[in-house]
Amino acid sequence: MSTKVKWTISILFFGIAISFVALPRLIGIVIHDVIADQVFEQISSSTDGQIVISDPQIETGWFRSIIQVSVEISDGRQLIEPYYLSLQGNINHGPILPTHSSISFGLASVDLVVDTDKLQSKFADIVMDTLTASFLVKFDQSLSLDLKIPAIDILNIDNTLATVIDGLDVQLEIQEDLSALGYIYADRASVYNNQSDLELILVQPSLNATTDTLGQTSTASWVSATIPLVDASDPLSFNVSNLNFEWRSEPSSIGPGLTDFSQDIQVSKIDSELPLESISWESEIEGIKQELITSYNKMLLGMQSSSGVDPILKISELTRLGNETGLLLLQSEVRLNNILEVDLYKGMHKLELNVFWKGLPKAQSIDDFKFKDGLNALDVEVDLRLNQESVSFSPFAELAELYTSQGYLLSSGEDLILQAKLKEGNASINNEDFPLQQILQ
Numbered sequence: 159m160s161t162k163v164k165w166t167i168s169i170l171f172f173g174i175a176i177s178f179v180a181l182p183r184l185i186g187i188v189i190h191d192v193i194a195d196q197v198f199e200q201i202s203s204s205t206d207g208q209i210v211i212s213d214p215q216i217e218t219g220w221f222r223s224i225i226q227v228s229v230e231i232s233d234g235r236q237l238i239e240p241y242y243l244s245l246q247g248n249i250n251h252g253p254i255l256p257t258h259s260s261i262s263f264g265l266a267s268v269d270l271v272v273d274t275d276k277l278q279s280k281f282a283d284i285v286m287d288t289l290t291a292s293f294l295v296k297f298d299q300s301l302s303l304d305l306k307i308p309a310i311d312i313l314n315i316d317n318t319l320a321t322v323i324d325g326l327d328v329q330l331e332i333q334e335d336l337s338a339l340g341y342i343y344a345d346r347a348s349v350y351n352n353q354s355d356l357e358l359i360l361v362q363p364s365l366n367a368t369t370d371t372l373g374q375t376s377t378a379s380w381v382s383a384t385i386p387l388v389d390a391s392d393p394l395s396f397n398v399s400n401l402n403f404e405w406r407s408e409p410s411s412i413g414p415g416l417t418d419f420s421q422d423i424q425v426s427k428i429d430s431e432l433p434l435e436s437i438s439w440e441s442e443i444e445g446i447k448q449e450l451i452t453s454y455n456k457m458l459l460g461m462q463s464s465s466g467v468d469p470i471l472k473i474s475e476l477t478r479l480g481n482e483t484g485l486l487l488l489q490s491e492v493r494l495n496n497i498l499e500v501d502l503y504k505g506m507h508k509l510e511l512n513v514f515w516k517g518l519p520k521a522q523s524i525d526d527f528k529f530k531d532g533l534n535a536l537d538v539e540v541d542l543r544l545n546q547e548s549v550s551f552s553p554f555a556e557l558a559e560l561y562t563s564q565g566y567l568l569s570s571g572e573d574l575i576l577q578a579k580l581k582e583g584n585a586s587i588n589n590e591d592f593p594l595q596q597i598l599q
Contacts, residue, residue, distance in 0.1 A: 208231065209231050210230045210232075211227050211228070212230060213226075213228050214226075214227045215227070220251075221250070222248055222249065222250050222251065223248070225245075227245050228244055229242065229244075230242055241277045243274055244274075245270060245271075248269050250266060250268070251266060253265075263297070264295055265297060265299075266294075267294045268291075269290075269291075269292050270293075271288060271290055274286045282312050282314045282315060283312070283313045283315070285310070286307055286309070287310075289306070289307050290305070291305045291306075292304045298333075300331070300332060302330065303330040304328070304329050305326075305327070305328040305329075306326065306327050307326040308324070308326075309323065309325075317352065318353050319349065319351055320349070321348070322348050324344065324347070325344055325345030326342075327341075327342070332372060337371065338368065338372045340365075340366070341365070341366050344364075346359065347359075347363055356390065356392075359387075359390075360385050360387075361385070361389070362385070362387075364383070364385075365382070365383045366381070367379070367381045368380045377409070378406075378409065379406065379408075380404070380405070381403075381404070381406075382403070383402070384401070384402050385401040385402075386400060387399055396431075397428070398425055398428050399427040400424070401425050402422075402423070402426075403421070403424075404421065406419070407419050410444055412444060412493075415447065416444075416447060417447075418443070421439075421440075421442075422441075423437065423440075424438050425438075433504075435501040435502070436500065436501040437500050438499040439497070439498050440497045440498075441494075441497075442495050443492065443495075444492070445491050445492055446490070447486065447490050449486055450486040453479065454483050457480060457483050481523075481524050485521065488517070488518050488521050490515075491516055492513075492515045492517070493512075493513070495511075496509070496512075497509070497510050498510075502548065503545075503548040504551070505545030507548075508543045510539075510540070510541040510542075511539070513538050514536070514538075516535040516537070517535060518531060533580075537580060537581050537582075538578070538579065538581075539578075539579050539580075540576065540577065541576075542576040543573040543575055544573060544574040545572070545573060546571070546572060547572075558574060561576075566588070568588055575588075577589070
């Protein structure tokens, strides 16, 4: 190896070594300046003084900074007394970052311990164990968070409902492109009603969520929740095993600017005094316009707005938003598909319901709606299949026999079948015309 190459390699390694030594100090100085000069003031100003940072202490070392602050949260409309937090922890300077389980690389990592006071609101009192949180900021400015709380006790204001959450773990990852992944898990959650003496226990509930773009409903998103066991005490005693819920949103294949939503609820086993043993429900709604989603979210936000708003003005605003949302729904094409399967009275029963609302694009207000026009714009298909043997043992046996004799239910030997259609104002049941127009006149 030539002397020139050796010198080049030596200089390269020397530069890398200097960078690893100098970078932590530089990152620490930047973090100190940003926190001291911007973060605390921005928090106070952006919350109109409802969150105040007091007695901030930041000690910046070469490879690590130590931070300690007190936080006061006050909101006269929601909190009875101000809520105080004491926050302390370490900020590790990159590029080499020690974590609990390994070594990582990035700009900075933060390990915080938060001691909380009792939160007293107008709705509930909340007591939490010491909260620990870890943050990791990588070179591409992606962020990961891991938050743990050993126990949370929530008691509503009239002392009738007590909630306890044990072993809460929250993980969140946000990428540079604002795609995000979240995970929430608890060892156990219980809700106890003091008046009815009913306790509901959820064992190891968990929730996973992903989205392509954080905060945008029109992008692909997915939420999944799982509860291995739900147990309820007397007087409403039941036991549910393997409860799963899945929700999705994604750009629609029907056309640009439209969004499809779907959900899937599965309950594998139900033990109770009721004759219901399992449930499966798949539902999807297709072709929702972004304007309709935005209007609906505004209406929900208005319902949850502060109680300090003049009630007359609030009702007026909610009425306006309701009319706006209703008109957008009236004008838009929407498809709704449902498949419901239940194990009831020792037999499987299935319902398929498909609805196509063609929309009334010429409608200028809710008052323009006419029932006949709405009927012509609505297509509905119903396919109901009831297990014939289980129906014969149920309290609905006589009613099923009556509908069978009238031709509303057809027997296939195994199932009782009802197929109904509504298209362009004309209805049929089991391929026989049904005089819907005469009944509605």
